[in-house]
Structures are given as C-alpha cells and as structure tokens.
Amino acid sequence: MLGLLFLLIASFPFKRLFRLQIHLAYMAMAFLTFLVVFTIVRDIAWLITGELAPISYVFILTVVSLIVGLINASRGPRVKHVKVPVNDLNENLIGFKIAQISDLHVGATIRKRYVEKVVKKINALKCHIVVLTGDIGDGNVREYREDIAPIGNLKSTYGSFFIPGNHEYYWNANEWLIVLNNLGTINLVNRGKIVKHQGADVLVAGIPDPVSRLTPNLDTKYADSASFKILLSHRPGIAPDAEKSGFHLQLSGHTHAGQFFPWTIVVKFVHKLSQGLHRVGNMWVYVNPGTGSWGPLVRLGTTPEITLLELVRSKEVRLIND
Template identity: 35%
Template sequence: MFQLAAGLIGFYVIGRYVWPLKLGVIAKVILSAAVLVVAEHQWLVSQIAGSMASPESPRWLIIGFGAAYGALILLACFLALKDLLGGLLYLASRSAGVRVLAGRRLPHFMAVLALSLGAWGTSQAVRVPEVRKLELPVAGLAPEFDGYRIVHLTDLHISRLFHGPWVDAVVDKANMLNPDLILISGDLVDGTPEIRQNDYPPLGRLSAENGVYAVTGNHEYYAAFSQWIEVFRGLGVTVLENEHALIQVGEGSLVIAGVPDQIGPRHGQIGPDVEKALAGRPGGVPVILMDHRPGGAGNNQAQGVDVQLSGHTHGGHIRGLDLLVARFNAGFVSGLYEVGGMHLYVSNGAGLWPGFPQRIGRPSEITEITLRRSS
C-alpha cells in the first residue's frame, strides 16, 4: 500500500509538472523515470541492500534520496493545492480557473521551493537534537520527587543515517543534563546487531542516578528482536515488557511502567497489556508509563496511569502533514496533551525512519521533564 501511494504521487507529479514542460520527449521520459526512482527509492534500495525499515546504502545516498523524496512530496502537495484552487476558480470564472490550472510560472516556483525545502528538511532531520524542557505537575507526587528530572528519549532509529558519531553526540547531550532517570520509549534501532555493531555501543554510556529504562517500538520487531533485547540489557538498559519498576527516593516512591509495541503479536511476541504492567503496584503512588504509540492513551488513563510518554509519530515530520499523521494516532502527534486528567507527552523524537528524513517545523528533541507536586 505504501509503495502504491508513493507511485501514485510520482505519476501525479509527472502528469501535472514534468510532461507539460517544454522539453523533448526523450528528456521528459528520462526526467519521469528519475521521478519514479525517487518515489520508489525505499523499495528499490531494499532489493539491493537492507530492508524497507533499515536501508543499508551509504549515508550520503540516504541523505540525497531523502532530500529528493521530501521535495517530491512537497511538490505534489503544492500542485494539489494549485489544482484545488484552480478548480474552485473554474466554477466561478472559467478563464480564471484555466489560467491557474494551465499556468507554468507558478509550478516552476513551486518546484524550486520544494527542492529548497526538501534539502533544508533533511538537514534538520539529521542534526543532533536540541533539548526541550517542560515541567509536569503530578497529583500525589511525594515531596522527595518535587524537582525530579527525567530525560525522555525516543525514536533514535540508530541506522546508517543515525550512525555511531550521531549516537555518541546524543548520549553526551543527555548525560550533560545529569538526570535522575532516563526513559526511552521505543524505536531505538533499525537493522540487526551485527550490522549496527559500530553504532549502538554509545547507548551503554547513558547515565542516570536511578537507571535507564526502555520499551520496544515497532522497529525493534523488524529484525532480530530477541537479540536486541539482550543487547539492550547488556548495555545496562532495563527493558520493561508489561512490567513496572518502583523508584524510591527517601520515603517517596514512583512507579515506572512499560508496555511493548502493539505489533509484537504479528512477530510471535507479546503485545501491550497495561493492566498486567501495573499489577501489584503500590496504591497511591503516581505512575509514569512508557508506551511507544500514543493512541492507547485513553485506555491507559482508565487503568490509573498519571503520565504517559510516547513517540512513534516523529512529530508528523512536516507542519501541515502532521494533521494527517495525527489522524492515524488518535489525534495525538506532538507535544503535551491532557487525557482525562492524565498527562500524555508525545515527543518528536531524536531521530526518525531513514526512509523519510524530513523535519520542517517539527524539530527533533531530547526532552528534559521536571516533575512537580500538583496543587
């Protein structure tokens, strides 16, 4: 379905921009073929090296395809808006509608703008994320946890694109915050441990007084799931699979719970069960839940969760397109939400899927969350 949609976008751009160009037929055919290669590059690369989830082509090629693909998507959106406007004008004035629909100057401007934004969006996607800070009031929080600082990481997508030096820089930034706790809400890696053996080791340097905890995202299941769980645990990361841990500071306590991604059963693994994850927790102690996808927030709140930390959406990648991403995630895409009294924080993520490395108006982030006692 994904490749079909990408192909249709490619043919739309060919029909509405490439073919009307004042070029010879051979030039149009070559340019059309290039558009289709860009549209289907994820599938084409997967046939040569790696997979759709983890392309193993050189980093410069992933960046180049990412910029071109982003430009293609943006140009298709611009052309669609032009055609919609032209169609509406046509209903009021045939001549005005035809001028918009058939005009060539505006599409050329759109193409230049799309190429520029595509290159810029990729540069924003691959940079080391900035720190985003917020304070969360939590009901029932013990005095000892007032001012408690959590670094939330998600969607690292360690890969050919987000390789060892990038991971090293992210770990350094997280550690410089000197957090009390580090929580990672899924999609840490793409590919196998063998392929990523030079990229993931910096995760072992993550340091927090009360430890490092994580849950799995959907990408952990696409290759060597069981091996990755052992790798994470070997690096000192506690992976919570429908489990919780009790963090104690002085006389105060805090429950940290985690559920695996919902794609687990398709790969012969367990699925999320928040009731099981919270079974046996002490009463009256606030609960922070890691759930990779934000869509289950309503159910999680009903189970007694006070704060949910999620990722998965990458913030929607691009302002405007994030509205579409939100529709597939129960309306949640980026930032802080209130769900029946529960705080849901959806991080834009530190990295993203290498198949669409675009960020425009949705910057990557390392999130520092400071807990406060609720009044």
C-alpha cells in the same frame, strides 16, 4: 519518473554503498512528496487567479524545502523542558526529572555521531531516570551495533529504561533487547521496576508494541504503595486504559508529529494524541515527536526532540526550549 528513480535506487545492489543507497532512496521519497504538494498548490493558485506560475517555481520550492528539512533533521535534537503539574504530589518527588528519547531510528541514516550528540545532551541534564520509548533501533542489529553503542554511556541517578517499538519488532526485538540490555538499559516489556527517590517509590513500567501480538500488562497492584506511576508505551493510544489502571504519567512516541509537511497535518487526523502534553482523565500523557527521523532525514514543521520532564506542584504547564 521520480517514482521510478526511487525504485531504481532502492533496488540496485550497492553492497559497499548500502547506506548511501538507502539514504538516496529516502530522499527521493521526500523530494517526490514536496513536488506533489507544491504542484497541487500551483494548480489551486491557477484556479483562483487564472494565472499559471512557471513550473520552475515548483522545483525551486521543492529543493529549498528539502535542503531546509535536511539541515533541520541533521543538526540533532533540541531539549524541551516540560513541567508536569501533579495534584497532591509527594513532596519528595517535587523536581524529579525524567529524560525521554523516542524514535531515534538508529540505522541507515542515523549514525553513531548523531547518537553521541544525543547522549551528550542527556548527560548534561543530570536527570534522575532516562526512558527510551521505542523505535530506538531500526534495522539489522549486526549492522548497527556500533552505531547504537553510545547508548551505553547514558548517565542518570537511577538508570535507563527501554521498551521496543514497532520497528524493533520488524527487525527482531529480542536481538535489540539483548544489545540494549548489554548497554545498561533495563528492559520493561510487561514489567515494572520501583525506583526509590528520597523515601518515595516511583513505579516505572512498560508494555510491548501491538505488532508484537503480546497482551499488554497494565496491572499495577503489585506496586500499590508507589507514590507515582509511570507507563512507557510506544504508541499513545493506550492512554484511556492506562489511566483506568492508575498510572499518573504515560510517555509515548511513534507519531513523529508527522515529521515533515504535509504529514504534520495528516498525523493529527490519524492520532488523537500526536505531540506534546495532554490530559487524559487523571493522567498526563506526553508524546515525544521523535529524537531522530524515520525514512528521509528531513524535518520540516517539526524538530527532533529530547524531552526533559520535571514533576512539580503547579496549576500551570510550562514549556521551556533549551
């Protein structure tokens, strides 16, 4: 019945209430997920104890989970400060700061006010560069141009760099690239740019998402002089190839860390690098769990995040939640 409700909401031709229609359809999806999970838990408890809990318990837990997840997702991202230890780091790059946002999904559920909140938090960090690692826009560009406009107010020492994710390609990546270029971000699809910081060169390069069917360019020979090389890749799975190409740090997203239970468990079986800081050979990889949310505006077991990465000479990795 709830499945039919989801289909009804999604297919009914609300034109003036399009965003509300999509939002309700997504919330029905989350409601159905929690309902199935708690029904299974109830049945397992019945097999173990021999007592069947009232079905009302399932509905209560479902509603509570949905409300908690909605509040957690709606209040916006936290800032996670990640110190990335680099062997023989050029002393001029100690303290170099990178703000990363990923999977913002500006569209039917993520609106202008949410984007303004993200931009305000990033600007307060006073970082050297901002990187946007895909799925920033999710939908028809013409409908969400105003919602994504605050991205043009991002401030950093050397600028903002963008690569599209799979969702931009689903909706026309070229249009999203044009809009984001007009907002001041630098397109790095199979391109690289040298950032000069206190006499040291930092390469910031990017590759397209696999759905684009473009061959990723991991050639860094043109930037052999760079003291530090950063790759922006929406999906983390390219990491072994990136490490072989000589990158020191890869920044990715895509996984949402599962976004809400039980997908927070499932995602770990689908993606080897599903969240956080990982070491792949001589390279570090950081997987942002998403600055926004896809589908249901629900986060349960995860939190939307802005990542502030700082290059350090250190033997320890420190995570600080601001």
